[in-house]
Amino acid sequence: MYREHRRRFLDRLRAERAAAVIPTASHKVRNHDAEYRFRPESDFWYLTGFDEPDACLVLLPGLAKDEAPRSVLYLREKDKEREIWTGRRLGVAAAPAALGVDEARPIESLWTDLPKLLSNHERIVYRTGIDAARDAKFLEATTRLRWAARGNVAPPAELVDVAPTLHELRLFKTPAELDCMRRAARITREAHVECMRRARPSVSETELDALLEYTFRKDGGTGPAYTPIVAGGANACILHYVENDQPLKDGELLLIDAGAEYDYYACDVTRTFPVNGRFTPDQRAIYSIVLEAQLAAIAHTRPGVRFTDVHERALEVLVRGLCGLGLLRGTPEEELRGEAYKRFYMHRTSHWLGLDVHDCGAYSKDGASRVLEPGMVLTIEPGLYLAPDDDTIDARWRGIGVRIEDDVLVTAAGHEVLTAGIPKDVDEVEAVCQGRALAQAAR
Ligand SMILES: [Mn+2]
Structure with missing residues (x-):
């Protein structure tokens, strides 16, 4: 079901010459150091069926000739010590087979990878306003991309909300x-x-x-x-x-x-x-x-x-x-x-x-x-x-x-x-x- 959702969304992205960055939620503090029960962000869940916190899906429609569409999932790495305290993690190595994504990478490298992944897309689909800290990192990554743009590397010209593409699919x-x-x-x-x-x-x-x-x-x-x-x-x-x-x-x-x-x-x-x-x-x-x-x-x-x-x-x-x-x-x-x-x-x-x-x-x-x-x-x-x-x-x-x-x-x-x-x-x-x-x- 989630693979089919990704396929449909990637079709839309190709038509729009857009890449998409779809993050999920992090744990939210309820009081002191106790957290609310985790619930993924709906857009991310719709495209992955993955319900761990601190993850992000990057979808690249493959705009160049002979370039296949690509789904890259950023997620938490396995960590024996942490998993004893906070629960099992799927981990980077197991993610492609478990979720059907093309590639998986550790979440820590998301913001440094992003400029390269997003280059040569005219638009980026991303929703602002959910998490201010995340928005700041996203903005920084796309700004770096603009600075680095020269020769045949083009920075995206438009930031597009998820509403006209992804949310129309979800409807x-x-x-x-x-x-x-x-x-x-x-x-x-x-x-x-x-x-x-x-x-x-x-x-x-x-x-x-x-x-x-x-x-x-x-x-x-x-x-x-x-x-x-x-x-x-x-x-x-x-x-x-x-x-x-x-x-x-x-x-x-x-x-x-x-x-x-x-x-x-x-x-x-x-x-x-x-x-x-x-x-x-x-x-x-x-x-x-x-x-x-x-x-x-x-x-x-x-x-x-x-x-x-x-x-x-x-x-x-x-x-x-x-x-x-x-x-x-x-x-x-x-x-x-x-x-x-x-x-x-x-x-x-x-x-x-x-x-x-x-x-x-x-x-x-x-x-x-x-x-x-x-x-x-x-x-x-x-x-x-x-x-x-x-x-x-x-x-x-x-x-x-x-x-x-x-x-x-x-x-x-x-x-x-x-x-x-x-x-x-x-x-x-x-x-x-x-x-x-x-x-x-x-x-
Ligand atoms: Mn009602």
């Missing part, structure tokens, strides 16, 4: 990538269902947060793809609530926005369900509007539809529902124009999904919203948030927050919901929360 998922995303979806389903079963009054948000992480990792995932949101009651009205430290209360809803990461591919799912296993009529009314909006937006998803159309579709249903309940007083047409709905629905409906939870890929092209094409994966996640202190609405609605989110693949025939099978139908959700078997609920 379209291959079948192998989709297998990873489906696996992440299966693990995520298990975790959400476990939470529905476990939740009840007096259980804490913290316990379910821990249950999510446990299930994600036990079932083969690398962990959560992002910090989970476990928001009981009015906490659901804080869009990125991550404290996850309050007790769950009888009669309230619980919103869980959490997805597993598998082979560093993200899943992103939100479910909202009653803590005691039964929706109140008011909660059910709000929930039903959000579900109807989500289903309408999903049904609308297919090639040729604009990215923003999916949002518009969800928005129409939400606004119509709010008008129906008297939460908005005008006609649906007036309210859509007036945008007063933004009090209850302040975010967009979708984002791309892949190695990053808010994945790369441009949302617009030539100044217009992008048209959906097969292989793209987007989330569809409408919600309604009725703030606990909003005295312009009837007290019975206050503090109800609902979001329903699934991950949708655009296919030639229309779409496929990768996260289908995580209960969201009202009766099914209640059945799972009340501990009745899923199969029984599905009937």
